[in-house]
Amino acid sequence: MMRKIFVMLSLLAAAVTHAAEQPQRVSVETPHMSLVLEVSKDMQPRYVYLGERLGKHDLDNAVPLARTPIYPTYGSELVHEPALAITHADGAMATDLRYTDTKVVAEPKATVTIVRMQDKVYPVVVNICYRAYSDVDIIETWTEIENYEKRPITLNRFASAMLPIRRGDVWMTRFHGAWGNEARLVEHPLQRGFVTVKNKNGVRNSQTEHAEVMFSLDGKPAENHGRTIGAALCYTGNYRLQVETYNTDYHYLLAGIDEECSAYHLARGERFVTPVLALTYSNEGKGGVSRTFHRWGREYKLCHGNQVRDILLNSWEGVYMNVEEKKMDQMMADFKALGGELFVMDDGWFGGKYQRTDDAALGDWVADTRKLPGGIEALLDDAKRHDIKFGIWIEPEMTNERSELYERHPDWIINAKNRPLVGGRGGNQLVLDMGNPKVQDFVFGVVDNLLTRYPQIAYIKWDANMSIMSHGSQTLSAANQSHLYIAYHAGLKKVLERIRAKYPDVVMQSCASGGGRVNWGILPYFDEWWVSDNTDALQRIYMQWGTSHFFPAIGMASHVSASPNHQTMRRLPIKYRFDVAMTGRLGMEMQPCDMTDAERDFAKRAIADYKTIRPVVQMGDLYRLVSPYDDQHIASLMYVTEAKDKAVFYWWKMANFVDDHLPRVCMAGLDPQRMYRVHELTRIDKAPLFCEGRLYSGAFLMNHGLDFPYNHKTDIETNGWSSRVLYLTAE
Helix, strand or coil, X not given: CHHHHHHHHHHXXXXXXXXXXXXXXXXXXXXXXXXXXXXXXXXXXXXXXXXXXXXXXXXXXXXXXXCCECCCECCCCCCCCCCEEEECCCCCCCCCEEEEEEEEXXXXXXXXXXXXXXXXXXXXXXXXXXXXXXXXXXXXXXXXXXXXXCCCEEEEEEEXXXXXXXXXXXXXXXXXXXXXXXXXXXXXXXXXXXXXXXXXXCCCCXXXXXXXXXXXXXXXXXXXXXXXXXXXXXXXXXXEEXXXXXXXXXXXXEEEECXXXXXXXXXXXXXXXXXXXXXXXXXXXXXXXXHHHHHHHHHHHCCCCCCCCCCEEECHHHHCCCCCHHHHHHHHHHHHHHCXXXXXXXXXXXXXXXXXXXXXXXXXXXXXXXXXXXXXXXXXXXXXXXXXEEEEEECCCEEECCCHHXXXXXXXXXXXXXXXXXXXXXHCEEEECCCCHHHHHHHHHHHHHHHHHCCCEEEEEECCCCCCCCCCCCCCCHHHHHHHHHHHHHXXXXXXXXXXXXXXXXXXXXXXXXXXXXXXXXXXXXXXXXXXXXXXXXXXXXXXXXXXXXXXXXXXXXEEECXXXXXXXXXXXXXXXXXXXXXXXXXXXXXXXXXXXXXXXXXXXXXXXXXXXXXXXXXXXXXXXXXXXXXXXXXXXXXXXXXXXXXXXXXXXXXXXXXXXXXXXXXXXXXXXXXXXXXXXXXXXXCCCCCCCCEEEHHHHHHCCECCCCCCCCCXXXXXXXXXXXXXXXX
């Protein structure tokens, strides 16, 4: 009898053990998306699924995506590019991570799932973390690496995440550019081999490439249909996104900090946290991905993401460095008369021993009384008299060889040891070492001193016009010089956190030689970004089109500039320039006193029109309709409120040819059952459009669209460059 009981207990224990060892499903879920993992004790966790949210039956029965672990390591069944490569304290280079447990943490509007792994031999712990939002379809993933070995280990590779994507007719959307030509759209099918998107600038990371990509799973990318994955690395520094494709059924995306010349020595007891990789999935094509990232950005990332932005005039293209007190006063008065709300004094206002008439005096952040006899105080008095807000430009991470700051602190700059100085802009600009705590205090002090002394300052334009050109930190030890890039951006983050903790209400723009700092790593500390130093309206359509794939209109600083444009020398009518700038945060970048009376009258009317549509543009859902990259000689997009009761439609002619035949544009995002009344804004034609004041169903506007004359019938010279802005209101 006792023997039978023992056998039965043994069988029961074996069954329990077997059940405990069965793979378990970990589901990370947003309202409409699931990311599913398979975990089992002492095994490597694997991906099961990423896509539309699953029900319980499908969740239980889905087959794992691939045999590849969620975080492949070097030396452990190495087949693919590793996400993690470690040199252990004893010199060994193989790492083999196995699952230990899962932890779930509730946040106010998200759930964080932590999948914990540990090496089978060495006391190294790796946590793969997922934050799933409860009200927007974004999953943030990042990795934490902890060292419990007796001595430091070296992280040679430390990606934020790896994601397998099933092969088929998969296309990749990415962005490249240069100064004055940022965020240019590139789309291509994925084929065998490697695709690498990489930045090594050191300071700025979005001028040549962007750390955001999309994958269209059903062929050539479409705006409003098709399964699409969006991924954005949220980091301010050097990065590498790599897609690997060879003899398996999957493409493999690796994303994280670029490890080149950045091996990290992780001390005993230290934790290394990678940047976040933000992921989404949509059945509504690229547009669905964009709208999700825009909502997430406004709600959770941008400062003041749910407050409409002021219309501003920036002084740069109006006077460049020739800042003078009387000129600033006149610009404020002229802009206020147009309906403007904020004036920003750009570069050229500071300097003591060295005057900022060229590239000198960076770091000497005192008002140059030779240019501004009354100092900042007088300008603030002028702004108050004109009833306009006041903002100011700074570049606090930089200095010049010709500056008092450099003379006092030559040890604060980044430059290779025992080598001549390597200067950037103007031949003598230098980068301060943000890894140095003293530099961090100084940079914080630049903002703190301004806002403490002049609390009326409402806006700061933060610029960064140089890359790291000579690798060397006078703060880091000789053994840790490879930490320079990582330490720089960790220090920058500390400073920005201090600024936002003390000054949460000040509006700040991220600028870096134009669009060099448009990323979701920097933007949580800023309200907006400068798309490009190129303000030519025609080229801005291309750049803002690319930028809009991941970044919302509320933060897209888009300015009307002079004609001919200062960068391209192109002549465009003022209506066209306004109609482009009104798709983002509207501003002006010119000298108002140089405008004609007719231009001033139009600008006043256009600014008033923008104030009417500003909430729709800055808070609405974006629908890109006809791409400028499709060479149809037009471009068109629209914004629609969440309630679908208001919309703003934009149309631009992109080229002028004899015997040209332009396509009719169908709208998107409207309620097909509702009726919409059409009203043209910024109108210059002598006669109204046929559709003016008429009612159309949402179904008609989306299935048929509206026709427009190819050219304006007006006495104003347009040179064939026509554009339209329509305001739709539901009745």
